[in-house]
Amino acid sequence: MIKxxxxxxGGQGVQVAAEILAKAAFLDGKKSLYIPNFGVEQRGxxxxxxxxxDDQAVVYPKFDKADILVIFSDRSIERxxxxxxxxxxxxxxxxxxxxxxxxxxxxxxxxxxxxxNKTWNILALGKVNKIGKIVSxxxxxxxxxxxxxxxxxxxxxxxELDLKALES
Amino acid sequence: MKNFLMGNxxxxxxxxxxxxxxxxxxPITPSSEILETWSNFCLKDxxxxxxxxxxxxxxxxxxxxxxxxxxxxxxxxxxxxxxxMQDAFSMAEALRIPTVAMIMQRxxxxxSTVIYSQEEVRLTCFGGNGExxxxxxxxxxxxxxxxxxxxxxxxxxKYRWPTFILADGYQAKMKGEVDLKDINQxxxxxxxxxxxxxxxxxxxxxxxxxxxxxxxxxxEYNQVRGELEEYEEYQLQNSxxxxxxxxxxxxxxxxxxxxxxxxxxxxxxxxxxxxxxFPAKAAxxxxxxxxxxxxxxxxxxxLSSLFKDELYELSLPIIEINKPAVGFTPKEIANxxxxxx
Amino acid sequence: MENxxxxxxxxxxxxxxxxxxxxxxxxxxxxxxxxxxxxxxxxADKTIFMVDIxxxxxxxxxxxxxxxxxHHGRTIPTAVGFKMADKEKIVxxxxxxxxxxxxxxxxxxxxxxxxxxxxxxxxxxxLYAMTxxxxxxxxxxQEITTTTPIGKSEFKTLKGPEMLKNIANPNAFLARGSAFKxxxxxxxxxxxxxxxxxxxxxxxxxxxxxxxxxxxxxxxxIERMGELEKIFNLGEIK
Numbered sequence: 001m002i003k004x005x006x007x008x009x010g011g012q013g014v015q016v017a018a019e020i021l022a023k024a025a026f027l028d029g030k031k032s033l034y035i036p037n038f039g040v041e042q043r044g045x046x047x048x049x050x051x052x053x054d055d056q057a058v059v060y061p062k063f064d065k066a067d068i069l070v071i072f073s074d075r076s077i078e079r080x081x082x083x084x085x086x087x088x089x090x091x092x093x094x095x096x097x098x099x100x101x102x103x104x105x106x107x108x109x110x111x112x113x114x115x116x117n118k119t120w121n122i123l124a125l126g127k128v129n130k131i132g133k134i135v136s137x138x139x140x141x142x143x144x145x146x147x148x149x150x151x152x153x154x155x156x157x158x159x160e161l162d163l164k165a166l167e168s
Numbered sequence: 169m170k171n172f173l174m175g176n177x178x179x180x181x182x183x184x185x186x187x188x189x190x191x192x193x194x195p196i197t198p199s200s201e202i203l204e205t206w207s208n209f210c211l212k213d214x215x216x217x218x219x220x221x222x223x224x225x226x227x228x229x230x231x232x233x234x235x236x237x238x239x240x241x242x243x244x245x246x247x248x249x250x251x252x253m254q255d256a257f258s259m260a261e262a263l264r265i266p267t268v269a270m271i272m273q274r275x276x277x278x279x280s281t282v283i284y285s286q287e288e289v290r291l292t293c294f295g296g297n298g299e300x301x302x303x304x305x306x307x308x309x310x311x312x313x314x315x316x317x318x319x320x321x322x323x324x325x326k327y328r329w330p331t332f333i334l335a336d337g338y339q340a341k342m343k344g345e346v347d348l349k350d351i352n353q354x355x356x357x358x359x360x361x362x363x364x365x366x367x368x369x370x371x372x373x374x375x376x377x378x379x380x381x382x383x384x385x386x387x388e389y390n391q392v393r394g395e396l397e398e399y400e401e402y403q404l405q406n407s408x409x410x411x412x413x414x415x416x417x418x419x420x421x422x423x424x425x426x427x428x429x430x431x432x433x434x435x436x437x438x439x440x441x442x443x444x445x446f447p448a449k450a451a452x453x454x455x456x457x458x459x460x461x462x463x464x465x466x467x468x469x470x471l472s473s474l475f476k477d478e479l480y481e482l483s484l485p486i487i488e489i490n491k492p493a494v495g496f497t498p499k500e501i502a503n504x505x506x507x508x509x
Numbered sequence: 510m511e512n513x514x515x516x517x518x519x520x521x522x523x524x525x526x527x528x529x530x531x532x533x534x535x536x537x538x539x540x541x542x543x544x545x546x547x548x549x550x551x552x553a554d555k556t557i558f559m560v561d562i563x564x565x566x567x568x569x570x571x572x573x574x575x576x577x578x579x580h581h582g583r584t585i586p587t588a589v590g591f592k593m594a595d596k597e598k599i600v601x602x603x604x605x606x607x608x609x610x611x612x613x614x615x616x617x618x619x620x621x622x623x624x625x626x627x628x629x630x631x632x633x634x635x636l637y638a639m640t641x642x643x644x645x646x647x648x649x650x651q652e653i654t655t656t657t658p659i660g661k662s663e664f665k666t667l668k669g670p671e672m673l674k675n676i677a678n679p680n681a682f683l684a685r686g687s688a689f690k691x692x693x694x695x696x697x698x699x700x701x702x703x704x705x706x707x708x709x710x711x712x713x714x715x716x717x718x719x720x721x722x723x724x725x726x727x728x729x730x731i732e733r734m735g736e737l738e739k740i741f742n743l744g745e746i747k
Binding site: 189190192217219221222223225226227229230231232233234236237238239241255256258259263360362363364365366367368369370371 | 522554557562566569570573575576577578579580582583586587588589590591592593594595598615616618619
């Protein structure tokens with residue numbers, strides 16, 4: 001069983017990234033369960049997403065400690081303090097500016113390089129899958145493309161960008 | 169046919185396949201996607217209809233209106249919406265109208281959170297100025313949201329008690345695998361209630377008039393409860409401790425039982441699936457053999473009150489683990505129980 | 510003498526007569542006109558009658574028509590739901606001024622806005638009669654009620670059909686008649702049902718008498734009705 005927690009703010013694509021991962025796992029023949037967790041604000045409030053993937057049916061959507069924790073914003077840090085322990089692999093997206101001094105074995109900071117901030121959630125998604133070896137790259141790519149069918153139809157460049165972010 | 173869907177989408181799909189013809193609803197988190205999904209169905213399927221009403225009272229009474237005309241109708245709500253709908257549910261209870269309502273529980277006390285709790289148990293089971301002549305299913309998984317929706321429509325029209333799927337915001341919003349299997353079910357006893365020769369009233373003049381009706385309902389409810397009650401038991405055969413939990417907490421408790429059994433604890437789970445009528449006989453049979461009962465719920469003793477009311481004969485020590493509006497992970501349940509010993 | 514017997518519509522339920530309304534009440538007059546319209550239009554076998562809580566509830570067994578009481582203010586949404594499920598029926602919501610304009614106000618407004626093809630009959634006696642004569646949205650300024658013991662002037666008197674006119678569909682029908690001018694009222698009721706048959710919203714308010722709560726004798730009741738017929742405009746509002 002692998003437990004991934006995505007934490008950020010409304011508008012950062014936290015939920016989309018988590019949903020794509022959970023759906024990809026399902027398409028890859030695994031059992032997965034995803035649940036969003038946020039307040040009432042449409043933008044700006046803390047946005048959490050729990051994804052659990054296993055070979056057998058997942059019963060409960062939330063968990064105590066994440067195996068992989070992805071942090072999208074400074075403001076979400078306070079909210080996720082109880083969800084990690086030393087073994088958690090922590091990933092920080094380029095939006096995190098605060099200095100993180102968690103006592104964890106693995107802490108990765110994703111650099112933005114040329115990627116615009118609207119693709120940072122996809123950078124995180126790619127990194128999560130790489131570290132966790134969760135689903136096949138092909139299936140993850142297909143699931144992402146399907147999810148953004150409408151957006152990619154309008155904007156081919158966005159598709160190239162997102163796929164590049166997924167691979168990097 | 170396996171799909172990857174959100175709980176709310178699954179409920180709408182199940183209602184459609186189960187034979188529902190109309191939905192009346194008012195948007196309220198965490199149930200709104202049920203209304204939205206149904207509204208999409210209505211674009212393609214002209215045999216079904218939808219009405220987004222001006223408030224929950226209109227939704228509840230609109231649903232009653234459609235049922236009176238002989239069309240299976242349903243609604244979905246939670247929290248403050250559930251409070252407002254008790255107006256309609258009370259009348260459905262009095263007139264034996266087969267309404268089906270999907271209650272996605274959210275935080276208790278006023279507007280609270282839009283997320284989760286198990287604090288609408290009392291409201292859904294005994295709300296309004298009624299006597300709880302209702303059929304309430306507490307589901308624990310995405311597959312059960314699907315399966316029990318079929319059952320809800322079938323049993324509502326057959327037995328004519330207002331029927332409820334009591335779920336919660338977690339089940340509403342979680343996405344996972346579900347088998348949208350073909351459940352071969354034809355709804356029986358579906359026909360117009362308001363027809364020639366029928367004059368219905370819910371207002372009476374003298375005490376004895378309504379008193380007699382209520383007693384008759386109670387007799388009927390007691391007579392049929394055996395056909396309505398449902399429960400699940402897990403590992404109770406040789407247990408000393410029994411966890412009693414419902415809904416998604418029961419799902420987590422089941423995993424906790426496995427964790428605790430690995431450590432040598434003789435523990436099992438009794439899960440009522442119908443909260444009304446409560447599966448009291450089955451509970452008594454299974455639980456009279458244990459030494460201690462631990463009731464776990466995301467409320468302040470609402471399940472516990474129901475339990476104690478129905479099982480007053482059981483003179484066992486009961487420990488209540490209450491976390492109003494907050495969920496329990498399997499590990500948390502296991503650790504809490506361990507620390508009790 | 511057979512010829513002197515009043516002709517009651519066949520949809521009148523004889524087993525529930527004499528009815529339970531107070532002497533001098535406007536309801537029986539309105540109901541008789543409604544019964545005649547149903548008879549003359551030949552629609553008894555497809556009419557559904559719904560009543561509110563308040564004095565209108567006493568009409569629950571008045572007709573030999575499928576009838577249901579609802580909860581206070583909820584007659585209109587129940588009617589809307591029924592009509593949606595069975596468009597072939599003529600659905601009538603028979604309510605008082607409280608059910609239409611206070612507790613059920615949002616339902617009246619929304620049903621009109623949506624142009625739901627139901628017919629609402631509002632029997633307006635300017636107070637809450639069944640509960641003992643309290644203030645209603647249609648209570649007039651000088652009127653004494655149990656909760657306005659010296660009258661009221663701080664807020665207006667609600668004119669329902671006029672208010673709804675602003676949001677009604679061009680083909681909707683809104684009118685106000687009087688229980689004491691029954692033959693004119695009858696025309697409005699007929700037109701209202703014709704409006705429903707054409708798929709549009711209709712509402713007819715009938716000014717009605719309540720000698721019991723007005724505490725008026727016969728002469729005073731007739732005078733009061735005359736005053737009310739001047740305060741509330743009679744006629745087709747829309």
